[in-house]
Amino acid sequence: MALLEIANLTVDFATATGSLRAVDGIDLEIDEGEIVAIVGESGSGKSVGMLALMGLLPWTSTVSADRMFFDGQDLLRMNNRERRKIIGKDISMIFQEPMTSLNPCLTVGYQITEVLSHHFGGKRRNYNDRAIELLKQVGIAAAESRLNSYPHQLSGGMCQRVMIAMMIACQPKLLIADEPTTALDVTIQAQILDLLIELQKIHRMALILITHDMSVVAETAERVVVLYAGQQVEQQNVRELFNKPRHPYSEALLNALPERAQGNLLNAIPGVVPGQTDRPQGCLFSPRCSYVKEICIQESPIAKDEILCHFPLKPSKSNKSIAIDMGSQ
Amino acid sequence: MPQLLIKATDLHKHYGIKSGYLQASKKLKALAGVGFDLFEGQTLAVVGESGCGKSTLARLLTMVEKPTSGQLIVDGVDITKAQTNTTKKQLRKTVQMVFQDPFGSLNPRQKIGHILQEPLVINTKLNSLERRQKVLEIMDIVGLRSEHFQRYPHMFSGGQRQRVAIARALILKPKIVVLDEPVSALDVSIQAQVINLLIELQKEFGLAYIFISHDLSVVQHIADKILVMYLGKPVEQGPIDVIFNDPKHPYTQALLSATPSTNINKKRKRIKLTGEMPSPINPPTGCAFNPRCQHAHNSCKVSEPIMQTYGNSQVACLALNEKRI
């Protein structure tokens, strides 16, 4: 049985200008110890989906799914008390902005021991040793003295390490990392990613890495889920995705990177991600797709083999991909 | 023969930081000895991590602040000396800036048309119709539609706002544009659009760019020359191909190796850097990089390295000088 099973997860928000569908039918299954990356740009719903899993969305949201099971427990029908027992203990999440993710009024030691005492009971003081051990594990020097530091006394990289220490304190089975290194410098980013992989191996944690940075995905993930405008457009193992992307959006996204530019100009994708008011009738990517056909504009595609496209790409011998199933066109 | 637009020599910028009522103020050396040349139509990339001084450099180049010492000649005018109001006005038209945050760089209470007209209102004597005409022209060049004239910034996406910011920078027809992480806050697909726009504009108007970024893949694509900075000091500079193919300074090597790549078939050799960048108020003695450098020696803790020429590039490294690497 998979550790995490999500089927057809949908999230709607009630806004001042009507209802907004932020997530539209995500399917995801994760086994113990796997590393999966969820990739998408802004408006893709990648963070919202995982926040829905954790029950951290505001009251204006409506979450629905066919299945949302973690370790055999139904997350959808759980009440808040039962959910609080799992969140932070079996499922943990680290966020993008390390400086603002920690409570500025409480010391680092307080925040780590608070997590432990909440889930395992007893006084916070009893967990000081465990907190020091955790800080050492995440690579913070002089861990004993750091227990009494406040977040503003630490750098961004160190705050992120503290965040990670807090989140692995209870040895979770699943760790969700939402853009954990976007706000950090590139050398610190490398250190934090190495740390996450190392911890993941030691503790046999499943890791969901949410990011918009394709290069981070290439170096870290085993499997990749690509999201566009709230929909899941492709799910592949990482090698396949980078060598032979099968959805036009994945291909266009990779081609738009500076590394893959052939010539002076980059291969930009024309247009913008659809917002609330300009959602196309058929395939959401159709206004920007270079392989678009008549049926793409009229009808929404149905997923075949985890690819949400009327005409999934199949790569030819050369670098350029061609479309199969040209249909009546 | 392209014109020399910027000649910076040994620029220093110090700030006084008060640390307590009775203690003397400490000196924060934000910039320590930066120098470079920039010609018409060229792009110089300034690369480094937070705290390296690239934002300070941007402020000096756009004349928001004056250097503490050193010389900065912009379009033939030495701005470190006192200037008359007319020269200041002229210089303002020569150097303009595009900021990192597309959400914060536009006044949320002003319509786009008003934001773009402001530089013309302040610096020219055009009447309202002429200004409007110029604004519509520049909006067309950067890919905005004429109806956007009446809209407020919050009605636009990040990419469109950056286009407005670029339009604002170009409306006074500058020769030099300082771009402070102009695409870092944008999605990949929008990044590509904006970078293409910048490249086309450079070709059409013969602009010189100072491109500040931490994203080395973008830098590799757009820049001609690169200046790598660490804790306010330049550590390596030279043509882009030379630096990327054969980085000589240990920090440049670590930076390049830390940058992830989407080339999944190639295994990278990673140089792991330990620790973090020290605070600029308490820099290490000697070479600023020595606590994290794998080639550090005793001499590195004592003396500061100076920029030396090695082939086509310049490097400030004692290990290199002493032929240890």
Added chain:
Amino acid sequence: MSNSSTSSRSALSQQWQEFWFYYSTNKTAVAGLIFLFAVVFMAIFADIISPHEPAEQYRQFAKLPPAWMDGGQMQFFLGTDYAGRDMWSRIIHGSRLSLIAGSIVVILSLSIGVLLGLISGYIGGWLEALIMRVMDTIMAVPGLLLALVLVAVLGPGLLNAMIAIAITYTPSFVRLTRASTLAEMNRDYVVASKMTGASPIRLMFVSILPNCMAPIIVQGTLSFSTAILDTAALGFLGMGAQAPTPEWGTLIAENRDLILNAPWTVTFPGIAILLAVLAINLVGDGLRDALDPKLKRS
């Protein structure tokens, strides 16, 4: 050309629409707004609405109770005061004075306060220190007491009372504006304007000030209600509007002795003050919620 003007109108109306969407979710705020409109209407059309002249004395009907009590008459709906003047007419005309007093106080204190706040926040240095210390001194003295002292110096009367109260409200506007100015000053868009050569005046009034308006508007609305209260208090103490001006506080003052015999002469002006102040406070609360970006839903 017409294209852009219609889109500008629609952009503006879209702003109002969005503002009204947030404001209308607060039902009490909307109720307050309706009541406020009623008071404004009453003040504007006082001459037409009020059944009698406010200063006209009907000696034979002095101290008449309200219409629903024994001895009351419909033509004097809320009864009459000690001199036989119709309470309802006096209260209607008094609304005019209260609204004028509130407006003048807010306009004075807001304009001076915002100006000083902008200058002290933007320029800083010794000027900022001087302005803030003066404001601290004003704030250290209890508001009404300071107003009394000023009125004693300037002489009693509604106008002087308004000036005095305006001075006591200025520090809160200065502080508010200074705080907003300090926050907005270093934002990128201000630096961008500076880089194109904007003068300090332009930066202060065109770039920074419009972005500080939300808390100032809320403070202005709430000051309006407090101004009405303070004007009434000064009137009650005999230092504000002088009898026979039908200002609500003065009405209470001149009928003070009748509180046991003819309680309606002091109760109804009191209720008028209460309702007006309540309505304005509700409107101010609604404005604060509607203008606060953090409370926005989407």
